[in-house]
Amino acid sequence: MPKVLISDQMDPKAAEVFRAAGVEVDEITGLSKDELKAIIGQYDGLAIRSATKVTADVLEAATNLKVVGRAGIGVDNVDIPAASARGVVVMNTPFGNSITTAEHAIALMFALARELPAADASTQAGKWEKNRFMGVELTGKTLGLIGAGNIGSIVADRALGLKMKVIAYDPFLTAERAVALGIEKVELDELLARADFITLHTPLTDQTRNILSRDNLAKTKAGVRIINCARGGLIDEAALKEQLESGHVGGAALDVFVEEPAKQNPLFGTPNLVATPHLGASTTEAQVNVAIQVAEQMSEFLTRGGVTNALNMPSLSAEEAPKLKPYMALAEKLGAIVSQLEGEKASAIAIEVEGAAAQLNQKPITGAVLAGFMGVYSQSVNMVNAPFLAKERGLDVREVRHDREGDYHTLVRVTITTPEGQKSVAGTLFANAAPRLVEIFGIRVEAELDGDMIYIVNEDAPGFIGRLGTLLGESGINIATFNLGRRTAGGEAVALISVDSAVGQDAAGRIKAIAGVRTATPLRF
Structure with missing residues (x-):
């Protein structure tokens, strides 16, 4: 029987939900960090509000912990990277209050x-x-x-x-x-x-x-x-x-x-x-709602493996996860790049899969695209709540599956509709594992999407790369990779440059001032 600790004051209905689902529960509140570390190793789940601090050293002591559930939206008191590193799912209840x-x-x-x-x-x-x-x-x-x-x-x-x-x-x-x-x-x-x-x-x-x-x-x-x-x-x-x-x-x-x-x-x-002292969620109804919701979510995960409102884990079954993991990494990066470049103008988004990708469950791929797209603007977005947020914003989401196989054995394409027309990016997997961007707004280009980058559109003309490299060097920005593409010789060209440090607005402004540059946009993945 899974065992859960409720370590913050929570409506009694949370414990009732756990027990009804076959989960053993202890309610011990007001623990110091050392007291929590001393007992957390016996529990599979930890249900909290804002008082308990789930730090890296607490997680290190939590040898059996599988899930942390936050009754509420804010997870500032949870070290999510540390939880992810230890395989602990972190859930919240973003819509209960x-x-x-x-x-x-x-x-x-x-x-x-x-x-x-x-x-x-x-x-x-x-x-x-x-x-x-x-x-x-x-x-x-x-x-x-x-x-x-x-x-x-x-x-x-x-x-x-x-x-x-x-x-x-x-x-x-x-x-x-x-x-x-x-x-x-x-x-x-x-x-x-x-x-x-x-x-x-x-x-x-x-x-x-x-x-x-x-x-x-x-x-x-x-x-x-x-x-x-x-x-x-x-x-x-x-x-x-x-x-x-x-x-x-x-x-x-x-x-x-x-x-x-x-x-x-x-x-x-x-x-x-x-x-007022952060009373936004302080009503009887809201406290009951978030307590019940977090207990239901944690019980579902611990007893049946279902994942809802997780901040660091996709909604996947155990059988699908190994095949879909690299596709979701690719999809999230495609959603993030199109959002950073044109997301504010988008009224619709289409996610197309073809080749090997068309044989998989497309929902997690779509969720990953939307998580990348919406995540540019909100740190609390995940694969579970991203589709809801997209719908709430009025973003029309469409899924397309093609049985054909084109130039690549597997392809994911993300197309957004803007006032200027449709714009798309596409990516594939090298060796069925390594995500690569292969097309951006109609121009072929091969690039990894990782860390700090800058996207540049310019006129294809001799001397541009030298001038750009000199400017980045003078700005103290080291180039890691340099990826180029163009529509036609002498026409529109793009550069996707991976750099070792963020490109600030000052440096981006100087790049835009280079003759022939149409736009320069810093990116982060």
């Missing part, structure tokens, strides 16, 4: 609009300052969503019910999905200029970190009110403090902070600030 978090954002918006926390404190102090707290109506105001995914779309629905106008900035939001939601898709600068309220619903990635930077906060409408129930780090806290003190930002309500627990923060005490 969506409604709760969305409702908290709406509650904070009301609190800002009517200055409720300050009015409460004043009234309970016996001041009765009725004329001091002059609020604003939400009706008729423009709400700007930064992120219109699962939680953002729920906020949009509630805001429309309040008769607000909703605009959204989201690279993955299609025009069709925006129409279905009843909102208007805009670019970020337009959102900043128009929104009376701004609420953030995006994960924290390299692309979204400080998305409300000092410069972007300066672009906002005077008197704007800002709500963040997503992740700390999306807003430049020092710049927000300055804008609150100047009055340009009329108010801010934050449930998340760069450093948590936020027992001290420079923003505290700033006028027109409302702060």
Whole structure:
């Protein structure tokens, strides 16, 4: 009988689910790291919230551990690379608290609009300052969503019910999905200029970190009110403090902070600030939902081998895994490169397999493509939830299977539909194991996709490679591999260059300035 430890406070229904599935369970909370290390070796599964830290040394002591289940979405307290190295599956419950978090954002918006926390404190102090707290109506105001995914779309629905106008900035939001939601898709600068309220619903990635930077906060409408129930780090806290003190930002309500627990923060005490201690998921219903979900997922894995919402393992049966593993590695890289180059424009994506690939289960290949495609923008994407996220964004996904065998014995092709037309990349396996890119946007090129790279489109002309090499050398960037392709002699050419260090925006800008270069895009795999 599998044995699970619940090491954080969790709704009692989680234990009930485990026992009903034939899983032995112990509930021991408040353990120190040494206490956890002393007993973790007896357990097959570990169910946690945010308090337990699953570090590399804890995992080293967990000699029998097969799965860690996080009741909630955030897995900052789990060393996922270390878990992967030890063969431990890490699961979360990314959608169990969506409604709760969305409702908290709406509650904070009301609190800002009517200055409720300050009015409460004043009234309970016996001041009765009725004329001091002059609020604003939400009706008729423009709400700007930064992120219109699962939680953002729920906020949009509630805001429309309040008769607000909703605009959204989201690279993955299609025009069709925006129409279905009843909102208007805009670019970020337009959102900043128009929104009376701004609420953030995006994960924290390299692309979204400080998305409300000092410069972007300066672009906002005077008197704007800002709500963040997503992740700390999306807003430049020092710049927000300055804008609150100047009055340009009329108010801010934050449930998340760069450093948590936020027992001290420079923003505290700033006028027109409302702060809550990361309460987005803190409702009775949400706690019950995530507890039941994590217990169900872990029980399914431990008793039947099913994998749901795993962050470091695909949804595969034991029989399929050996054959599909190299294909999924190829598929994820194809999804990642097309996303990094043209993903923001995509409204549809087609995954085609031919030759030997057509004889396999295509679902994991499709899942891997979507995980690579969506993973560029969110670290929590995996093969299980990527198809759901793609559908939620309005991305039309199509699978095509060809029995024919073309120039390669096996081929995977990923084609996206953009306003400029269809664009595709294709790859194969060398020796049935090594993934290779063999075509990019109609140009044949053979390249491994790994580490830091840069993609360049240029006019095929003598001297270009020398000038490029000199520039990279002057920038301190060492070339690992250099892969070339072209449509015709003297026509459009591409270069995919693997480098030993990341190509920053400054270096990319200098490459773009080389005569004949049309675009230069840093890539990372």
